Amino acid sequence: MRAVIADDSLLLREGVARVLADAGIEVAASVGDADALRRVVATEKPDVAIVDVRMPPTQTDEGSRAAEAIRERHPEVGILMLSQVVEAHTALRLFGDRPEGFGYLLKDRVLEIDDFVEAVKRVARGGTAMDPQVVSQLVGKHRKDDPIDELSPREREVLELMAEGRSNAGICAKLFLSSKTVETHVSSIFSKLRLAQAPDDHRRVLAVLAYLRAEG
Amino acid sequence: MKALRAALAVAAVPFGIVGYRILVHDLHSSPQNAVASVAVAWTFVAAGLVAWARRPQNRVGVLMTFVGYALLERKLQYSHDSRLFTAAFVFGEIGLGAALAHVVLAYPSGRLTTRVERWFVGTAYTAAVAFPAAMLLVWDYPRSCVYDCGHAFRQHSSIPIAPNETVFHALDQVFKIGVYGVFAVVFIALIAWRLWHATPRGRRLLAPLLLAGVVAGSRAVWGSIHEISGAGTSDPFYWWQVTGQIAIPLALLAGLLSARLARGGVADLIVELGRTPSGGVRDALARALHDPTLQVAYWLPMRQSYVDEDGRAVELSEDGRAVMRLEDIAAIVHDPELDPDLVEAAGAAARLALHNARLQADVRAQLGKVQESRRRIVTAGDEQRRRIERDLHDGAQQRLVALALELRLAQRELGAVADPQIERILASAVDELQVAVEELRELARGVHPAVLTEEGLAGALESLAGRTPVPVEIVSAPDDRLPPEIEAAAYFVACEAITNAVKHSQATAIRVHANRRNGRFVIEVEDDGIGGAKENGGSGLRGLVDRVEAHGGTLRVESEPGQGTRVVGELPCAR
Numbered sequence: 001m002r003a004v005i006a007d008d009s010l011l012l013r014e015g016v017a018r019v020l021a022d023a024g025i026e027v028a029a030s031v032g033d034a035d036a037l038r039r040v041v042a043t044e045k046p047d048v049a050i051v052d053v054r055m056p057p058t059q060t061d062e063g064s065r066a067a068e069a070i071r072e073r074h075p076e077v078g079i080l081m082l083s084q085v086v087e088a089h090t091a092l093r094l095f096g097d098r099p100e101g102f103g104y105l106l107k108d109r110v111l112e113i114d115d116f117v118e119a120v121k122r123v124a125r126g127g128t129a130m131d132p133q134v135v136s137q138l139v140g141k142h143r144k145d146d147p148i149d150e151l152s153p154r155e156r157e158v159l160e161l162m163a164e165g166r167s168n169a170g171i172c173a174k175l176f177l178s179s180k181t182v183e184t185h186v187s188s189i190f191s192k193l194r195l196a197q198a199p200d201d202h203r204r205v206l207a208v209l210a211y212l213r214a215e216g
Numbered sequence: 217m218k219a220l221r222a223a224l225a226v227a228a229v230p231f232g233i234v235g236y237r238i239l240v241h242d243l244h245s246s247p248q249n250a251v252a253s254v255a256v257a258w259t260f261v262a263a264g265l266v267a268w269a270r271r272p273q274n275r276v277g278v279l280m281t282f283v284g285y286a287l288l289e290r291k292l293q294y295s296h297d298s299r300l301f302t303a304a305f306v307f308g309e310i311g312l313g314a315a316l317a318h319v320v321l322a323y324p325s326g327r328l329t330t331r332v333e334r335w336f337v338g339t340a341y342t343a344a345v346a347f348p349a350a351m352l353l354v355w356d357y358p359r360s361c362v363y364d365c366g367h368a369f370r371q372h373s374s375i376p377i378a379p380n381e382t383v384f385h386a387l388d389q390v391f392k393i394g395v396y397g398v399f400a401v402v403f404i405a406l407i408a409w410r411l412w413h414a415t416p417r418g419r420r421l422l423a424p425l426l427l428a429g430v431v432a433g434s435r436a437v438w439g440s441i442h443e444i445s446g447a448g449t450s451d452p453f454y455w456w457q458v459t460g461q462i463a464i465p466l467a468l469l470a471g472l473l474s475a476r477l478a479r480g481g482v483a484d485l486i487v488e489l490g491r492t493p494s495g496g497v498r499d500a501l502a503r504a505l506h507d508p509t510l511q512v513a514y515w516l517p518m519r520q521s522y523v524d525e526d527g528r529a530v531e532l533s534e535d536g537r538a539v540m541r542l543e544d545i546a547a548i549v550h551d552p553e554l555d556p557d558l559v560e561a562a563g564a565a566a567r568l569a570l571h572n573a574r575l576q577a578d579v580r581a582q583l584g585k586v587q588e589s590r591r592r593i594v595t596a597g598d599e600q601r602r603r604i605e606r607d608l609h610d611g612a613q614q615r616l617v618a619l620a621l622e623l624r625l626a627q628r629e630l631g632a633v634a635d636p637q638i639e640r641i642l643a644s645a646v647d648e649l650q651v652a653v654e655e656l657r658e659l660a661r662g663v664h665p666a667v668l669t670e671e672g673l674a675g676a677l678e679s680l681a682g683r684t685p686v687p688v689e690i691v692s693a694p695d696d697r698l699p700p701e702i703e704a705a706a707y708f709v710a711c712e713a714i715t716n717a718v719k720h721s722q723a724t725a726i727r728v729h730a731n732r733r734n735g736r737f738v739i740e741v742e743d744d745g746i747g748g749a750k751e752n753g754g755s756g757l758r759g760l761v762d763r764v765e766a767h768g769g770t771l772r773v774e775s776e777p778g779q780g781t782r783v784v785g786e787l788p789c790a791r
Contacts (some may be wrong), residue, residue, distance in 0.1 A: 009614050009615070009618050011615070011618035011621075011622065012614065012617060012618040012621060013622035013624060015618060015622055016621070019621075019625065022628075038259075054609065055611065059284045059606060059609075059610055061670060078464055084609050084613050084617075084657065084666075085609075085657060085660075085666045085667065087667040087675060087678075088671075088678060088682060089667060089671045089674070089675030089678050089679065090670060093671070107614075107617050108617055108620070110617070110621055111617075111621060111624050111650060113628070136682070137678075137679065137682030139475070179383060187477065
């Protein structure tokens, strides 16, 4: 598995590179701005690019614009966006209708090394990684007669982990539950939210996000 | 002046009688025709003297009197006395020609306003004297004649230097057909031009011009036909001419006196200004001068510029308008057809009121500047906040995360070998750094939320709702971006109102509406709490009132005890 890193902080870039190397992921390139990112993605063809949202020169949204361009031209490359602030509105705009191979995490998540590496690998394999803070913003969004209120606390936890993009196995590991129990929770959630069962993880994330983003 | 006018009035009587005698005895006119001819002259003299007395500043009265006397003088040229004839003949053509054109074109101001008019009148006077004078020099008695050549009516020039009938006849023809014809056409064209360009108010005043144009035109046609065909005067046409000629001075007099009536309006103006608030000076002036298009511009010496009643800068456009400047106070921009004397009189009458209005305009202009600077201060403050947020984001936050990651990696490296004590210290250092990062993030969000800059109001409100412990329903939010100062003001209103609702009102539900209504942007936050909040209760709300008002908006708080609280901010927003 190969990755490229784009972040204007050299210290952080090197730290992330070490984390990835320790986890057996080859860091093909590590760059400090959006133009360089676009170049190395084209030449290195990595499995995943880890991209800071704000980069020079304007420090506004170079990262996310570069990410959009890369998703357009190299749909096989997974993109994991890192940001100092995460917002549901921004997340949903960046995800668009394609949660495959896309992640959006608060920058501090790199400190939880195992979770972070897991997320990088998931995105590299075409999965999804949505920041828990975004998920809780979406889940906390108030609606009238929200079926989410019918979920048990455990089911709510499972829903949030699904929305983060985790597979059943990931959820089992996170909550220390058996895979059977998780499956039961998942089907219960789908029936309470009146959603059709999704055949795979990608479409499951899509269904859950679509449900969460829907206006009350 | 009064004595001169009296003398002219008295002298016109014997002068007219002498003229009548000459017409009847020497020219053998019928008595009716002679009476009519003298009556035309007398009407001009009488109307002229009345106009002169009532409007001494206006030269139209003097000019009308002059036309009357020129018409009386014209009768003397029919005398058989050769000296009297010679003297009278030279000036005989002035009355119904140059002088009449002069008074008609000078009406109503008494002055010729365009260069073309001045040129035309000057040339007309010159031609009216030059041709008769030249004819007298080549007068060939007894063959030469200019009036009623069929009768045994022959005059002697007293100054025939080179009698020559051919030259004489040529001059006579050129003068009567060529010069008169050309001048009549130009005169009618000038009148048509004046009528065409007159303002609606001016057009009413210009009716005498129209009359004069018709009379002059028909006289020229009649004159040319008469001259060319040699046909005699047709009676109905003669009387029509006389009626028209009498009507001209009467129409001119009526026009001048109606302006005089407007002067009575100035007296009403003084009374009215005593009652109207100063904002109504313009309207009062417009009414008194019967000019609804009238504008007043106030002079601000500090700024060296003119402003309107609301203190907004204005340029005095001279384009098709007349400007009357009242030194150091104001300028009245008005219909050019208005009598300048009248405008000046009205301006003088309104002087005190204009002075007051100028002071008010000055205050409004200064207030406008203060409001403008208040808005700039708030906008600059927002800009500063955005920059602080960005600096925190790109600086401290970034470094702390990188540093925490370094420590985390060190912790992992040492993990297996190190003393559990060091392991604990490193772990807690990373935790502390994470807390610091989180606190900085909250601080930056409070200073200026990044989501507001990046996603606009809808995204920022959604984020705000997601972070609020009480359920917040965003009922409406704009889909598009608004000017940044409006977004910031609306966001901070919502933020403060929601914070207050959570802290003080025991609310269980909050609803936010953010949308455009009639050119304004309205942000409304309502809760179902205990109510009783006060607009000036907290410094937070006070600061919001300042912020909203700086952008020309309003903020109100409705909070009856037990009824919940409703905070409504309205901001002007054209887009």
